[in-house]
Amino acid sequence: MVIFSQTSPFAPIPHLEGFDPFKCIYCFLLLIIFFCSKIIVTEKKQTAYYCSLPLKIDTYRGCSTRCAYCSLAGLRTGISGADGSANVQPNSIRYIEKFFYKRKTGMERALIDQRSPIQIGVSSDPLQLAEKKFHITLRVLKILQDKQYPCVITTKYPGQLIGSRYLQAIEGLQLAVQCSVSTEDLAMLQRLEPGAPSLEERMAALDTLNEAGVHVQLRLWPYIPDLAGNLEALLGMAHDVGVKDVLCNFLKIYHAGGTRQKINDAVGRDYLKTTHLDYRNAGLFQIASYVDQIRELSYVRDLCRTFGLNLLTCDDFIHTRNWGDCCGVGKYPGFTPSPWAYYVNGWRLNEHTTFEEYISSYDCPWHDEFQAEWNKGKLARSISGLIFSEQDKTYSRSW
Numbered sequence: 001m002v003i004f005s006q007t008s009p010f011a012p013i014p015h016l017e018g019f020d021p022f023k024c025i026y027c028f029l030l031l032i033i034f035f036c037s038k039i040i041v042t043e044k045k046q047t048a049y050y051c052s053l054p055l056k057i058d059t060y061r062g063c064s065t066r067c068a069y070c071s072l073a074g075l076r077t078g079i080s081g082a083d084g085s086a087n088v089q090p091n092s093i094r095y096i097e098k099f100f101y102k103r104k105t106g107m108e109r110a111l112i113d114q115r116s117p118i119q120i121g122v123s124s125d126p127l128q129l130a131e132k133k134f135h136i137t138l139r140v141l142k143i144l145q146d147k148q149y150p151c152v153i154t155t156k157y158p159g160q161l162i163g164s165r166y167l168q169a170i171e172g173l174q175l176a177v178q179c180s181v182s183t184e185d186l187a188m189l190q191r192l193e194p195g196a197p198s199l200e201e202r203m204a205a206l207d208t209l210n211e212a213g214v215h216v217q218l219r220l221w222p223y224i225p226d227l228a229g230n231l232e233a234l235l236g237m238a239h240d241v242g243v244k245d246v247l248c249n250f251l252k253i254y255h256a257g258g259t260r261q262k263i264n265d266a267v268g269r270d271y272l273k274t275t276h277l278d279y280r281n282a283g284l285f286q287i288a289s290y291v292d293q294i295r296e297l298s299y300v301r302d303l304c305r306t307f308g309l310n311l312l313t314c315d316d317f318i319h320t321r322n323w324g325d326c327c328g329v330g331k332y333p334g335f336t337p338s339p340w341a342y343y344v345n346g347w348r349l350n351e352h353t354t355f356e357e358y359i360s361s362y363d364c365p366w367h368d369e370f371q372a373e374w375n376k377g378k379l380a381r382s383i384s385g386l387i388f389s390e391q392d393k394t395y396s397r398s399w
């Protein structure tokens with residue numbers, strides 16, 4: 001079945017943009033999605049209040065890339081096998097066909113009518129090795145091409161897109177490709193991402209896609225400062241292949257699923273005990289302290305500026321987005337991120353801001369649901385620096 005989630009909008013899922021790492025305690029919802037879905041096409045209100053790209057698709061269940069740091073390790077979906085691919089299964093596309101070609105009403109249809117960009121590759125890589133066999137992502141791209149519908153692909157396998165059939169499918173398509181890379185150190189990259197293409201292959205593919213008119217982005221995700229290698233060299237390579245935006249968010253080490261041990265095995269030491277960073281408990285996982293994040297992200301920002309690159313982060317602790325969307329696609333022609341999402345619209349929160357003041361002038365498909373959660377104080381539970389007033393149901397920002 002497809003999930004256009006009507007579940008209560010708790011804090012965002014941890015691997016998505018728009019997530020505050022210090023307060024989210026409801027990430028178990030991800031398990032429900034994985035065990036219940038065929039193709040996942042979500043307008044998940046628990047993320048849509050924060051993330052400006054609420055329509056999301058996973059064309060596969062499971063992932064064969066076997067990243068040591070996988071943010072789903074604490075919410076594992078049963079990936080197994082020598083190459084990690086035993087439980088990688090294709091999702092059906094008939095539901096996305098239904099919502100694009102048949103269904104005329106509903107929140108999802110409203111988002112499609114508003115041309116809210118679709119993000120492909122939320123919980124598994126849409127261009128992983130299984131794509132060579134099943135071509136589910138290719139079929140989705142053809143649907144989007146038919147509708148000239150904007151989309152964002154998040155992947156470590158951009159080379160799959162430069163095959164002739166894929167280049168035909170994305171011709172004229174409003175497309176942004178976010179290429180994930182965790183380190184410039186080639187030996188470390190092989191240990192952290194054993195099933196993924198080499199850095200050289202990824203950069204070469206981005207170069208070809210850029211020449212084909214695709215918006216290419218570097219997704220430095222997760223960012224692990226002491227394992228990232230020569231960051232200046234990596235940013236230089238990204239610049240040379242046409243990247244203009246760098247998306248960066250810190251490593252989260254989940255308590256469950258053996259994530260810490262997988263990282264230790266990859267780097268050959270107890271990472272948390274030997275890193276200079278101060279990792280702190282944040283509920284389901286550990287993450288570098290606020291002070292560490294500010295310092296390290298400021299360093300990345302300054303390096304980016306030397307190459308004329310924009311640095312974008314979810315929480316925007318260093319204020320580089322100026323309330324633009326986290327993925328930076330809002331400036332691309334044909335891309336219209338949801339304007340009511342907090343990480344775009346949060347500037348409206350000042351002192352005792354009411355819901356109507358926050359949402360005014362926006363045609364939000366889940367206005368009433370959003371207001372109900374607003375009145376429960378859910379926004380303040382999930383976003384660092386927000387203060388909820390139970391008495392008058394208003395929010396204030398502490399910064």
